[in-house]
Amino acid sequence: MLHQFNPFVIRFKQLSILPNISECSLILKERPRNHHQYNLPTAEQVATIIVGCDADSMDYGRDINVIRCDGNLKKVQETKGYYDPLQYPVLFPFGTHGWDINTINCNGRRVSCRAYYSYMLQIRPNDQSMLLNAGRLLQQYVVDNYVKIESGRLRWIKEHQSDIRSELYQGLHDALHVGETNAENIGKRTILPSSFIGRxxxxxxxxxxxxxxxxxxxxxxxxxxxxxxxxxxxxxxxxxxxxxxxxxxxxxxxxxxxxxxxxxxxxxxxxxxxxxxxxxxxxxxxxxxxxxxxxxxxxxxxxxxxxxxxxxxxxxxxxxxxxxxxxxxxxxxxxxxxxxxxxxxxxxxxxxxxxxxxxxxxxxxxxxxxxxxxxxxxxxxxxxxxxxxxxxxxxxxxxxxxxxxxxxxxxxxxxxxxxxxxxxxxxxxxxxxKGPDRVAMEVHKGSYMDEVQQYIDARWIYAPEALWKIFRFTLYRLYPSVERLQIHLPNRHQVRFYDHQQIVDVLNNERNSKTMLTQFFALNLRDPQARKYLYREIPEHYCWNKRDMEWHRRRSTRKVLV
Structure with a gap:
């Protein structure tokens, strides 16, 4: 069937006919100092190992190549629709394309990578899905495409936040005072925000x-x-x-x-x-x-x-x-x-x-x-x-x-x-x-087990975890909710800005002078009712609106901790 109907089979060489493919083995090691995260896996399941995904580093893609029939290499981007049929010809024998950045739904709106694979993995009545009955291949498909989803999110952060900087409000005044006008020369870059869940x-x-x-x-x-x-x-x-x-x-x-x-x-x-x-x-x-x-x-x-x-x-x-x-x-x-x-x-x-x-x-x-x-x-x-x-x-x-x-x-x-x-x-x-599961491993090339090439610290993800996140099920919950109040000295709060901006424009933006604390004082000036509460009590009676940077009275009192 593949040779007859799959368009990729006739264009690329199969690994089974390639000579001299080098062997590589991964040996998982236990890290007793952090046993809960680094204990050895005991389940016989397919898992993915993600290298370089700690809090301060990011993985922007994978090195995937195929060999043309003429012997030349072609790099395959995981964001292309032909990645899925190339990686899983048994699941997609007709070469059916998977998700790419131009995938749209019936309303003409773009579909995110997570939404697409969530759709593909749904259980439907009277649907004898080859994908859901693929056994270990299903596990690989799930963890593989979860990595694709997470890599896409990290890529977005790289492309949209690499030019975002942060500095103290007073630091901007000081820089302007000494003659600095360009924002790209001050502050520090924002790399990976705390909103990235699980880091x-x-x-x-x-x-x-x-x-x-x-x-x-x-x-x-x-x-x-x-x-x-x-x-x-x-x-x-x-x-x-x-x-x-x-x-x-x-x-x-x-x-x-x-x-x-x-x-x-x-x-x-x-x-x-x-x-x-x-x-x-x-x-x-x-x-x-x-x-x-x-x-x-x-x-x-x-x-x-x-x-x-x-x-x-x-x-x-x-x-x-x-x-x-x-x-x-x-x-x-x-x-x-x-x-x-x-x-x-x-x-x-x-x-x-x-x-x-x-x-x-x-x-x-x-x-x-x-x-x-x-x-x-x-x-x-x-x-x-x-x-x-x-x-x-x-x-x-x-x-x-x-x-x-x-x-x-x-x-x-x-x-x-x-x-x-x-x-x-x-x-x-x-x-x-304690955070997500991790593994410590050694990489061995060749047949000699004493030829250790490198020692790697990496994340370890099974299919159930990947599916939980693809389906966007709840990972954490607590009650009552906790409001993280800002505390700072006058003009010593953090301001975020783009490196292409002028410092004077950043300082003239009224939003940049507002914080939860400064607006608490402003609230006391305009609302006598607020004067009954301490700063830490305000979130129970007022909610913080990030859009207009103001405290607004709650319609009903809510239990909130700070």
């Missing part, structure tokens, strides 16, 4: 927002982690014969999101764990290939968990009796058993210096005890072991803490911990906002 600056600001909630609402009471269950019936019922859940990352992503939205409604809106005063959550993607969510909850004072008796009413860490609670027994054994690790499996990812980082197996305890700057030590009484098959038996020392109601309803790993006794609250928030 170090973005995660740092989110961590600071979380700490603002702690300062105003108190320490979190509950730390909840929910992990996708690939054996959910909603996933397995849609698989074709011989397919695995990993072959349908789109299903994994969509079903997990749907389940978590229901959990969010139960926990936050319905208050099944207690009335929630404030919360935050982060969606992450394990190197095991499954999405999961970390959630921190601050409860209202009447629902606070104050002693071991309260802890036992919400959290259990024991295997229920089969004859008393058969469904819960099965769920705990299936989802809430840690390991195997320790002497059973020294190579488990949780092992460090010969011991389990999570301190499994735990001690047998007849009563729950208050932790000392740690999670509580939950009740786990001595009892008969339960067989898991494969010559392994477990007892209560291996049970991960859980809430029975949530575990039974959602049928997946849901770890519920009481964290109100933890003094090092910064640890919790830094763990939640």
């Amino acid at each position: 170090r600056r973005d995660m740092t600001q989110r961590y600071e927002d979380g700490m603002a909630i702690v300062l105003n609402g108190g320490k979190p009471d509950i730390f909840l982690t929910m992990t996708c269950n690939p054996s959910w019936s909603e996933i397995t019922s849609k698989l074709l014969p011989f397919q695995t859940p990993q072959d349908r990352p789109d299903l994994l992503t969509r079903i997990f999101r749907s389940k978590f939205e229901k959990l969010e409604d139960d926990v936050i809106n319905k208050g099944v764990l207690g009335k929630v005063k404030s919360y935050m959550y982060v969606t992450e993607f394990q190197k095991r290939g499954l999405p999961h969510v970390h959630m921190l909850l601050v409860l209202e004072s009447n629902d606070k968990l104050r002693d071991p008796k309260d802890y036992d009413s919400m959290v259990r860490a024991e295997i229920p009796k089969l004859e008393c609670e058969p469904q819960l027994h099965e769920a705990v054994v299936r989802h809430m058993i840690h390991g195997p690790c320790d002497i059973i499996n020294r190579k488990s990812p949780c092992m460090k210096d010969g011991h389990c980082k999570k301190r499994y197996p735990k001690q047998f305890l007849d009563e729950t005890r208050q932790g000392t700057d740690s999670y509580p030590e939950y009740r786990g009484r001595f009892d008969e072991s339960v067989s898991l098959g494969k010559d392994r038996s477990v007892d209560n020392r291996w049970v991960v803490p859980y809430n029975p109601w949530l575990l039974l309803k959602y049928d997946c790993h849901i770890n519920v911990e009481i964290c109100s006794s933890i003094k090092s609250i910064k640890y919790l928030y830094k763990y939640v906002y």
Whole structure:
């Protein structure tokens, strides 16, 4: 079929007929100093490794070439429509073009790269999509085109912000005073904004927002982690014969999101764990290939968990009796058993210096005890072991803490911990906002494994994470919202301008003299009602309009932290 209908087959050479193709292998290494981000992947899935994408560097494209039949090389730009049929001839046997910068919809409007691939990856009734049933090739297609999307965003930043500079307002006055008129000779360039989600600056600001909630609402009471269950019936019922859940990352992503939205409604809106005063959550993607969510909850004072008796009413860490609670027994054994690790499996990812980082197996305890700057030590009484098959038996020392109601309803790993006794609250928030997965790797050329060419630090992205971002699902959320107020000395605020502007024009622009702080003082002059509030209280009663750089009265009072 390809030789008969694909226009690219007759124009370019196939790799299978090229002699002397050099071998190259990547060896992933663990970085123990930052184990959470650099632990080794355990899932057998296709992933992409993005080099040079930390907070201060950008990747503007990939070096992709094809060989013409005459032997000459041709560079293929990922923004061209022929990239997809060249890279995936099996998926597009007729050479059907993919997205390019001129792709339009039925209304004649240009379609973004993200919107195009989101459309391509939709599940449609009675549509036997070759793409969605392509297995590992689907995984490659997803991560490949996610890189294309992110590269396009970075390229846009390069093209539109390379000429943007920032300087103190007073610094512009000083420059003008000494005779400088051209803006391109002063200030510093803006490289990668904190609005670029997932980068170090973005995660740092989110961590600071979380700490603002702690300062105003108190320490979190509950730390909840929910992990996708690939054996959910909603996933397995849609698989074709011989397919695995990993072959349908789109299903994994969509079903997990749907389940978590229901959990969010139960926990936050319905208050099944207690009335929630404030919360935050982060969606992450394990190197095991499954999405999961970390959630921190601050409860209202009447629902606070104050002693071991309260802890036992919400959290259990024991295997229920089969004859008393058969469904819960099965769920705990299936989802809430840690390991195997320790002497059973020294190579488990949780092992460090010969011991389990999570301190499994735990001690047998007849009563729950208050932790000392740690999670509580939950009740786990001595009892008969339960067989898991494969010559392994477990007892209560291996049970991960859980809430029975949530575990039974959602049928997946849901770890519920009481964290109100933890003094090092910064640890919790830094763990939640640790950032995307990364890998450290060595590149070896040739057949000799000791010929190390370079050591590379790179991002690691699986198909579920790529799909989550392509579909634009929520990655982070916190309540109440946090307003980042500006504080500065007179005329010492940052001003952004283009390097082609004249300094006098920048200074004459009234917007450049306005900030949240200066307009707070202006608000007090014109609105007597505002004089009742401190600067940090203003966002609860007024909202900041970035367009006209003014504070406007809210129609209804809203809980906002600063």
